[in-house]
Amino acid sequence: MRALNKKVYPAGWQVATVGFFLFYMLVPIISTYVFSVATRWDRTILPEGYTLEFYKRAFEASYFTTTLRNSLVLSLATVLVSLLIIVPTVYWVHTRLGRAKPLLDILMILPFGIPTVVLALALVQVYNFAPLARSPFLLIGAVVVYSMPFMYRPVSNAIQAIDVHVLTEAGQSLGANVFQVLAKIIIPNILPGLLSGSLLVFATVFAEYTLTSLIVGARFKTFPLLLVEFTRINGNVAAAFSVISFTIAWLVSLLILWVGSKGQTEKVESIQAR
Amino acid sequence: MAYLELKNVNKSFGGVAAVHDFSLDIEKGSLVSFLGPSGCGKTTTLRMIAGFEQLDSGTILLDGNDIVPVPPNRRDIGMVFQAYALFPNMTVRENIAFGLRMKKTPKEDVEKRVDSVLDMVRLQDTGKRFPHQLSGGQQQRIALARALAVQPRVLLLDEPLSALDAEVRVVLRGEIRRIQSELAITTVYVTHDQEEALSISDKVVVMNKGLIEQVGTPEEIYRAPNTRFVATFIGTANQFPGQTSEKNKVICVNVELLTGSLKEFNAGQSVVVLVRPETIQVQVERPQQENCNIIPGVVETITFHGAVTRLGVNINGQRVVADITVANTQPVSLNQKLWLTFPPEACQVMAAEE
Ligand SMILES: Nc1ncnc2c1ncn2[C@@H]1O[C@H](COP(=O)(O)OP(=O)(O)O)[C@@H](O)[C@H]1O
Numbered sequence: 001m002r003a004l005n006k007k008v009y010p011a012g013w014q015v016a017t018v019g020f021f022l023f024y025m026l027v028p029i030i031s032t033y034v035f036s037v038a039t040r041w042d043r044t045i046l047p048e049g050y051t052l053e054f055y056k057r058a059f060e061a062s063y064f065t066t067t068l069r070n071s072l073v074l075s076l077a078t079v080l081v082s083l084l085i086i087v088p089t090v091y092w093v094h095t096r097l098g099r100a101k102p103l104l105d106i107l108m109i110l111p112f113g114i115p116t117v118v119l120a121l122a123l124v125q126v127y128n129f130a131p132l133a134r135s136p137f138l139l140i141g142a143v144v145v146y147s148m149p150f151m152y153r154p155v156s157n158a159i160q161a162i163d164v165h166v167l168t169e170a171g172q173s174l175g176a177n178v179f180q181v182l183a184k185i186i187i188p189n190i191l192p193g194l195l196s197g198s199l200l201v202f203a204t205v206f207a208e209y210t211l212t213s214l215i216v217g218a219r220f221k222t223f224p225l226l227l228v229e230f231t232r233i234n235g236n237v238a239a240a241f242s243v244i245s246f247t248i249a250w251l252v253s254l255l256i257l258w259v260g261s262k263g264q265t266e267k268v269e270s271i272q273a274r
Numbered sequence: 275m276a277y278l279e280l281k282n283v284n285k286s287f288g289g290v291a292a293v294h295d296f297s298l299d300i301e302k303g304s305l306v307s308f309l310g311p312s313g314c315g316k317t318t319t320l321r322m323i324a325g326f327e328q329l330d331s332g333t334i335l336l337d338g339n340d341i342v343p344v345p346p347n348r349r350d351i352g353m354v355f356q357a358y359a360l361f362p363n364m365t366v367r368e369n370i371a372f373g374l375r376m377k378k379t380p381k382e383d384v385e386k387r388v389d390s391v392l393d394m395v396r397l398q399d400t401g402k403r404f405p406h407q408l409s410g411g412q413q414q415r416i417a418l419a420r421a422l423a424v425q426p427r428v429l430l431l432d433e434p435l436s437a438l439d440a441e442v443r444v445v446l447r448g449e450i451r452r453i454q455s456e457l458a459i460t461t462v463y464v465t466h467d468q469e470e471a472l473s474i475s476d477k478v479v480v481m482n483k484g485l486i487e488q489v490g491t492p493e494e495i496y497r498a499p500n501t502r503f504v505a506t507f508i509g510t511a512n513q514f515p516g517q518t519s520e521k522n523k524v525i526c527v528n529v530e531l532l533t534g535s536l537k538e539f540n541a542g543q544s545v546v547v548l549v550r551p552e553t554i555q556v557q558v559e560r561p562q563q564e565n566c567n568i569i570p571g572v573v574e575t576i577t578f579h580g581a582v583t584r585l586g587v588n589i590n591g592q593r594v595v596a597d598i599t600v601a602n603t604q605p606v607s608l609n610q611k612l613w614l615t616f617p618p619e620a621c622q623v624m625a626a627e628e
């Protein structure tokens with residue numbers, strides 16, 4: 001009741017915390033944006049002039065489209081493979097193998113514990129035969145493992161939040177087989193989890209550098225590789241690349257969110273139509 | 275031959291028997307309920323019929339065919355769950371149509387069928403809503419409609435009303451019975467609520483610790499319980515442990531009781547006499563009656579239950595409960611001395627356990 005009648009002002013330290021957080025998060029991004037259009041920015045607080053020259057050079061860079069395409073292919077393929085592996089596994093563990101869940105939870109932290117360089121070198125050593133050796137396929141396999149926790153967590157939480165057992169049995173008693181239950185009942189009900197997992201994986205893989213450079217290198221050059229190359233040539237162009245990379249990641253995120261929310265708006269509309 | 279037959283079905287979890295040597299015949303079109311305390315194996319048995327749980331041994335025949343090897347989605351057995359289990363991402367209509375779509379039913383037939391079952395559960399106007407926009411009782415009606423839409427051979431219900439309010443429960447159980455008899459669908463109904471089981475079943479299977487205690491019509495179960503467990507689990511019964519003596523008499527710890535024939539017992543055998551509270555009459559003066567149990571006692575508790583008032587009466591140190599209606603007695607007060615009378619037929623004698 002009190003909260004309703006009296007306006008509650010945030011304490012000073014709350015404002016400070018939030019302010020510091022925003023500053024901490026936004027400054028690097030904003031400076032990258034500014035740097036990508038700055039003519040000269042070492043003698044003054046604000047740049048001395050602005051230009052789109054660096055973007056022109058970025059877009060004109062040889063390999064621009066190839067690396068962009070490679071990055072998109074790599075990220076999307078990883079999202080797909082990850083979904084195909086994680087969703088049935090998590091569903092299976094939740095319905096049939098409850099005891100394996102703690103084990104899976106721990107397994108899914110492992111990729112965080114292994115240094116990427118070690119992972120890359122180990123994979124290159126073990127899979128040193130054709131057609132896998134140093135191929136994009138090996139790279140996809142590697143980034144799937146590397147980004148797996150990002151898919152696993154949201155999917156596992158989403159499945160946990162619904163009554164998988166009962167929904168599965170209800171579906172089966174109505175004549176649906178396991179695939180129909182998964183496709184028509186379980187997946188539509190965990191869609192938000194699948195989307196956030198896909199977003200995290202996409203963004204992570206789109207910016208992945210270490211594995212790519214160590215496993216395939218120049219054979220399958222991705223956008224981050226090109227970006228790092230340019231940091232050695234021209235910082236401003238590298239900044240422009242970063243901005244382009246952000247923008248693409250954002251656009252794809254929005255696209256995924258939009259696709260995902262379509263199902264839900266249809267629901268709302270059908271309720272309102274009543 | 276019965277429509278659904280369970281033969282010597284056994285199931286244990288981690289070495290502990292959940293269902294033990296369960297054999298039962300269920301007639302086509304009848305409603306049979308499994309009644310028993312929580313943990314007695316009702317759900318496990320139901321899930322074995324549905325195919326969600328594998329049998330350790332035994333067989334289940336449906337219309338003469340062994341269904342044990344058949345996966346649950348091909349058994350043609352509908353199920354209603356305690357937790358409703360409606361699909362949250364689908365509207366009511368889509369939920370009901372789900373089973374028909376799985377069967378690849380033509381679209382017009384699906385629509386007709388959905389309308390007809392919505393009619394049956396009296397929720398014609400809810401078709402476009404989502405499950406979360408319905409009350410618990412409505413959701414359970416839709417779950418019932420969804421299970422019935424595909425015209426299953428058997429309908430299973432696992433405590434379908436336990437999550438609902440008392441009033442809704444009573445209304446809905448009547449509806450379930452009405453629809454069940456209209457469709458003449460073979461139904462197994464699991465409940466731990468004796469009143470529910472007695473009021474809607476053709477037959478009641480009383481279960482305890484994975485075993486069948488008794489199978490019978492609701493009247494048989496209530497009036498002629500086979501075991502002490504059934505007698506005490508269903509309704510209330512006063513228990514008088516004692517030994518049989520000659521001439522239809524049982525010598526109990528506190529009283530001597532006249533009973534019906536004791537032919538099936540040896541003289542001096544340990545038995546328990548059970549007397550239902552509603553068979554006991556209460557009199558202020560000592561009644562002059564032949565061949566009737568007449569026992570003096572002192573009123574210790576009086577509990578008003580609406581239709582009846584339940585008295586707790588002390589007879590020689592044992593508490594006996596008797597139900598009286600306002601119509602047939604004078605007002606009673608605490609610590610009043612009165613006479614309990616009940617005929618020999620009201621005494622159900624059974625051998626003491628062990
Ligand atoms: N999946 C299971 N794993 C282990 N024990 C179980 C499982 N399902 C049931 N049980 C045990 O079997 C017994 C019967 O359970 P259940 O059939 O659910 O009883 P009811 O439905 O009559 O309450 C209980 O002791 C229960 O703990």
Ligand SMILES: [Mg+2]
Pocket residue numbers: 313316317318433
């Ligand atoms: Mg149960």
